[in-house]
Each structure stands twice: as structure tokens, then as C-alpha cells.
Amino acid sequence: MSGLLLIAHAPLASALKQVAEHTFPHCSLQLSVLDVTPEMGADEVEFRARALIEASGHLQTLVLTDVYGATPTNAALRLQGERVKVLSGVNVPMLWRSLCYAGEGLDALLLRASQGGAQGIVSEQSPNLPPERSCS
Helix, strand or coil: CCEEEEEEECCHHHHHHHHHHHHCCCCHHHEEEEEECCCCCHHHHHHHHHHHHHHHCCCCEEEEECCCCCHHHHHHHCCCCCCEEEEECCCHHHHHHHHHCCCCCHHHHHHHHHHHHHHCCCCCCCCCCCCCCCCC
């Protein structure tokens, strides 16, 4: 089973863990979180994330982050390799999919999580919206 680590700007990581515990209490045990506060730099986030991964005891870990290009993702990408994969843009459907399929291999889990996140984004467009504008 793969471990899951959620790294996000505070308090998002902890809030998402609460959502996981509410919905999948038996699966959320494999989820570790790291809330990144404004004073934390990428080096500190990387150090703490590495410690959480090692403490989890999992051979493989999927790291979910909030925003690509921000400190949580930048630090997580330093950990990426054969045993650690990073997926940015976390949302609740992505998290739930990750929890439900953590028993799969890391590459399969990464794909499932990515699909869950994308499929969880839905828009019910109103028929009364004005026509689209062009950029030119």
C-alpha cells in the first residue's frame, strides 16, 4: 500500500485531512499532512516532508500539493523519484480517489488520483450566459 502525503498552504492540508477522516475514516490512517505557513521556506518544507515520508513506513508515497509553482509543490518536487510521485492541484475528489486506490502501485495510483481530480471538476453552464468573447 502506498502512503499519501498532503502538502498545502495552511490550513488546507489539515482541513482536507478532516474531510478524509469524515468520509473514509479507515482509509485516512495512511494520510500524513504538512501545513505550510508563511515563514516556512522550501528547504524546511522539504525537510519536514522527508521526515513524514520516512516515519510513515510506506515503501512508496504519493504527494498531493495545492498549487503548482508554489512552495509546497517546489519542495515536494525535490523528493520526487522512484519511491515518491507528486501531483499538484489537489481537490476533494482527487483525495478521495487516492484514499480508495492506495493499494495499487504508485504509477497506477498517480493516474487514478489525477483522473479523480479532473473528473471532479464539473460546470453546469446556464443557458442564459452571454456569448463567448474572442481574445483579439
